Amino acid sequence: MVSGGFRLDLLLETAYLARSTYYYQLKQLDGHDKDKEIKGEIQEIYYEHKGNYGYRRITLELRNRGFVVNHKKVQRLMKALGLRARIRRKQKYSSYQGEIGKKAANLIQRQFKASKPMEKCYTDVTEFAIPNSTQKLYLSPVLDGFNSEIIAYNLSTSPNLEQVKAMLDQAFTEEHYENTILHSDQGWQYQHQYYHQFLEDRGIQPSMSRKGNSPDNGMMESFFGILKSEMFYGYEKTFHSLEQLEQAIIDYIDYYNNKRIKVKLKHTKISS
Incomplete structure (x- = not known):
């Protein structure tokens, strides 16, 4: 039972809230948030890069700053903080005007990586x-x-x-x-x-x-x-x-x- 005399399971079902989520949020309210520091860093990185960094780049930047953290935790914390990376839109300009000059073979064949500069x-x-x-x-x-x-x-x-x-x-x-x-x-x-x-x-x-x-x-x-x-x-x-x-x-x-x-x-x- 919770305050007001209602059963917890009924309240959770009505609110479409998982029991684990309820207790997690309750813990954050009642006690010290062990992720407070890393959440602050995540928000700082996110806004510094104008919302362009997703959880993978934020994870790498956190590691650069000395945090030991995996991408799944960063993804979870970003979701809890309501942070989402900007979505790209596609708009293509084409300079193709037909076969008007000399063409070349495709030497890259989608093997984009290079082993040295200017290769x-x-x-x-x-x-x-x-x-x-x-x-x-x-x-x-x-x-x-x-x-x-x-x-x-x-x-x-x-x-x-x-x-x-x-x-x-x-x-x-x-x-x-x-x-x-x-x-x-x-x-x-x-x-x-x-x-x-x-x-x-x-x-x-x-x-x-x-x-x-x-x-x-x-x-x-x-x-x-x-x-x-x-x-x-x-x-x-x-x-x-x-x-x-x-x-x-x-x-x-x-x-x-x-x-x-x-x-x-x-x-x-x-x-x-």
């Missing part, structure tokens, strides 16, 4: 549109498959050849590269003579996804998905100009490279 690199273009501007912004990055770092990028209001030229010059500064692959889709930029000549002059092997097969460029697709879900989707109306959006993208790439935890790399944070 497997990836590129693509994505589009940003905001209500407060009639223009759009295009991001063209190069991602290193060894550690998922963005090693070069260019932002432009037009996805033209000059954008790709600037990106290539920034990414590949050496005169020659040994066993380096640059993978892309079949966009017109990557079929252009200049693109292929640039790679050939530096010993870089071009590689291309099959037509209409986004998963063939999975690492680049993943980066774009993370980028947009964490700093763009849901925030479109907060950008009052393209210049403000451009600075937000620059800031995010710096955060992504230097602070955001890469789950596959476990405790490692990318350093520039």
Whole structure:
């Protein structure tokens, strides 16, 4: 019986509450919460990363801070705290304009991981549109498959050849590269003579996804998905100009490279 003369089992059944949950909550009210410190850390990490970290990344960050904890406990505590990671939305820009130039074989074959820096690199273009501007912004990055770092990028209001030229010059500064692959889709930029000549002059092997097969460029697709879900989707109306959006993208790439935890790399944070 509980206060008021009602049977506990009837109250729990009426409230659709498990007996174990009832006693757990009662314990938290009556006594010291042994998870108080870790809950505070979880909330701090969650809000520091603007709700973009799920339980796996929060678990890794907690371990970086010296906590011995597994992901299942973090998942349970996040649920109790009402914390959920933001969900990604998909929106794909395509630069494919047919077979207008030179294509390349798919050398990656979805084997994305690299054993050393600059062994497997990836590129693509994505589009940003905001209500407060009639223009759009295009991001063209190069991602290193060894550690998922963005090693070069260019932002432009037009996805033209000059954008790709600037990106290539920034990414590949050496005169020659040994066993380096640059993978892309079949966009017109990557079929252009200049693109292929640039790679050939530096010993870089071009590689291309099959037509209409986004998963063939999975690492680049993943980066774009993370980028947009964490700093763009849901925030479109907060950008009052393209210049403000451009600075937000620059800031995010710096955060992504230097602070955001890469789950596959476990405790490692990318350093520039």
